[in-house]
Amino acid sequence: MQSIFITDANQWNNALVSIPYAHVLQSWAWGEIKARHGWTPTRVLLLENGAIVAAAQILRRPLPRTPFGVLYVPKGPALNFDNAELFAxxxxxxxxxxxxxxxxxxxxxxxxxxxxxxxxxPKQRAWRVSDEQIQFHNTVTCNLARSEQEILAAMKPKWRYNIRLAERKGVTIERPEHGAWSQFYEMYAETSARDGFLIRPLEYYRDVWTTMHNANQAQVFFARVGDSSTGDVLHRTAQNDIVAGLILFWFGRRAWYFYGASRSIHRDLMPNHLLQWEAMRWAKAQGCTEYDFWGAPDALEETAPMYGVYKFKMGFGGEFVERLPAHDFVVNRALYWLYAVARPRYLARLRKLQSSSLESL
Known part of the structure; x- marks a missing residue:
């Protein structure tokens, strides 16, 4: 097997889309984003008999004051996983x-x-299931190769009803040409506070969303209540507001619902159902054959934190997909223990102490 290191964006992306199971997080643009946030990307094509058979965008983060680093291949490597010997x-x-x-x-x-x-x-080659799972490994996907009528027919009846309800009640879907990242982030922050998950500062997301949008790999969608033709967004009334949004990534013939946000008002108008349907229709029009709802619980139990979100996604006629969790190949066992075991324990202890200090104030 021959390894070729690629330094040209077009060459990399063109090669990547020719390989089965290529993911947007293996795209050139994603590597450039991570390069601005502490990682160094290396793009490697793997060839056999002169033909490209696999690709891996490898991110390296140095360990401070040491010559060592950690490597990460987000949602990769890409190859034909029907060929187990090739994977080995x-x-x-x-x-x-x-x-x-x-x-x-x-x-x-x-x-x-x-x-x-x-x-x-991986298990046969002494890779171990990672204690740190960075990306979702389970998900829900929808087959966009079918006609729109077939996709709608596969949805739960209540979901079809809610899509029609949103349309009847005047909910409209917009695709801003220039991102509108600040507007989306305001809703995203509201969503995180309501649903209890942490988000990063606006500057990080602005970098991610702008880079992916400029690479023609991202599109923002807004659901608006009321007439979309009136006035400035900042001066609209509650009856004419953006009430939900999503950011779609796509690469090759796959699309991913990466970020979702909604406000607490007008939820009875079912804007999120129409929003997802229009995003699916748009992705299909771009030539995508798969819509990935990006994330599902590790265990399909009603007590699981993501179970409600999972039920929402499955209502669109999706398929639950259980994928392999992240695996680590350990090169330096002593440093791995410090990084993967001792470090998380220390950080958890530090967070607990900080929380206790705040509660005592």
Missing amino acids: RVLAELENIARQQRAVFIKIDPDIRVNQPAAEI
Whole structure:
């Protein structure tokens, strides 16, 4: 197997889309984003008999005051996972790269279903299930290769009803040409406070969304209540507001619902149902054949934190997909223990102490 390191964006993306299971987080634009936030990307094409058979965008983060680093292949490597022997050879190459780059470990979270034969290969090669799962590994997907009528027919009746209800009640869907990131972030912050999840500062998301939009890999959608033709967004009344939004990523023939946000008002008008449907229609019009709702619970139990979100996604006629969790290949066992075990314990202890201090004020 031959490794070729790529330094040209078009060459990388064109090669990547030709490989099965290529993910948007393996795209050039995503690597450039992470390069501005502490990581160094390396793009590697793997060839056999002169043909490209796999690709891996490898992110490296240095460990302070040491010559070592950690490596991460987000939603990669990309290859045909129906070929288990090929996956084994690709992992062998990644193991060699990890040693060459003085990595403490290398983490992968490939887009492989747990029922594919290749899913057993990491364990056979002494990769371990990672204690740190960065991306969702389970998800819900919808087949966009069908007609719109077939997609609608596969939805739960209540979901079709809610889509029609939103349309009857005057909810409209917009696609701002220039991002409107600040407006989206305001809703995103409201959503995080209401639903109890943490988000990053606006500057990080502005970088992500702008970079992906400029690479023609992202589109924002807004759901508005009322007449969309009147006035400035900042001066509209509660009856003429943006009440929900989503940001869609796409790459090749796949689309991902990456970010969603909504306000607490006008939820009875079902804007999120219409928003998802119009995003699906738009992705289909761009040539996408799969819509990934990006995220589902690890366990399908009603007590699971994401179970309500999972039920919402499944209502669109989606398929629950269980994928392999992230795996680590450990190169330096002592440093791995410090990084993966001692460090999280220390940070958890520190957060607990900070929380106790705040409660005592």
